[in-house]
Amino acid sequence: MTETIESEDRVPLRQRLRQAAAGVPRAVGRFVLDSLYPPVCLACEAPLADADTLCAQCFGKLKPITAPLCPRLGLPFAVSIGPGALSAEAIADPPPFESARSAVVYNEVARTLVSRLKYGDRPELARYMARLMVQAGAGFWAEKPLIVPVPLHPTRQFARRYNQSAELAVAIARLTGLRVDAALIRRTRRTRQQVGLTHDARARNVAGAFAAHPEALKRHGGRGVVLVDDVYTTGATLKAATRALKRAGVGRVDVLTFARVVTGGELPI
Numbered sequence: 001m002t003e004t005i006e007s008e009d010r011v012p013l014r015q016r017l018r019q020a021a022a023g024v025p026r027a028v029g030r031f032v033l034d035s036l037y038p039p040v041c042l043a044c045e046a047p048l049a050d051a052d053t054l055c056a057q058c059f060g061k062l063k064p065i066t067a068p069l070c071p072r073l074g075l076p077f078a079v080s081i082g083p084g085a086l087s088a089e090a091i092a093d094p095p096p097f098e099s100a101r102s103a104v105v106y107n108e109v110a111r112t113l114v115s116r117l118k119y120g121d122r123p124e125l126a127r128y129m130a131r132l133m134v135q136a137g138a139g140f141w142a143e144k145p146l147i148v149p150v151p152l153h154p155t156r157q158f159a160r161r162y163n164q165s166a167e168l169a170v171a172i173a174r175l176t177g178l179r180v181d182a183a184l185i186r187r188t189r190r191t192r193q194q195v196g197l198t199h200d201a202r203a204r205n206v207a208g209a210f211a212a213h214p215e216a217l218k219r220h221g222g223r224g225v226v227l228v229d230d231v232y233t234t235g236a237t238l239k240a241a242t243r244a245l246k247r248a249g250v251g252r253v254d255v256l257t258f259a260r261v262v263t264g265g266e267l268p269i
Helices: 013-020 026-036 056-061 088-092 108-119 125-136 138-143 154-160 164-176 199-206 216-220 236-247
Strands: 099-105 146-149 185-187 210-212 225-232 253-260
Touching (some): 056 108, 099 125, 099 138, 108 164, 125 138, 125 164, 146 164, 164 225, 210 236, 225 236, 236 253
Parallel strands (some): 099 253, 225 253
Antiparallel strands (some): 185 210
């Protein structure tokens, strides 16, 4: 059972129309829906035949992160440097989590999707993004982990009306059949936005900002956790959240994000 509540006032018009037409024959319902609210590309808004996807041009601009990559941080390697070889970053500053994976490199198309999900009141984008994330995290699902979104502070979530990480977590859970626990950790203080901060400033900003549920051991039942967020930048937020989970007794924490900022990539954040 998930703990994310979907309120009607933020469900996109197309989705509400789809729900209203649930009793209509599928072909008829789709024809009416597409006539009233034609599907468009999630990034550039070019007309499409199908909803909840990208046009061929935008899809081609996404850069999937695939092997060879650092098994610990999920950073892509230009060439294979041998099985089990770690990136310099993972060796110099080992993360508290066991491994991280991301679906795509953070570039212009990825930024558009993340920005619209996060700030544009477009929670339905999580469905498409989650499909790519499930593929990127394929190695996580066999052990039946608990899916845990990185929490927002209550005041920030109230302002946005939803937590984009929770939307991604719920969509991932629906695709994998796993359970979400959005209350396993909480944000104990409101932090500054991480955008624009240096690596060290990001770490200081979120240090001690998370706490686990008082009954965390009982809630996770000895299972591992996959911590879900939209973008991995320096990893400061994900590392702080992982430490809170580890202090509560979670044995294994893996990290899954939609996009990953890669040194030498197209965009900073």
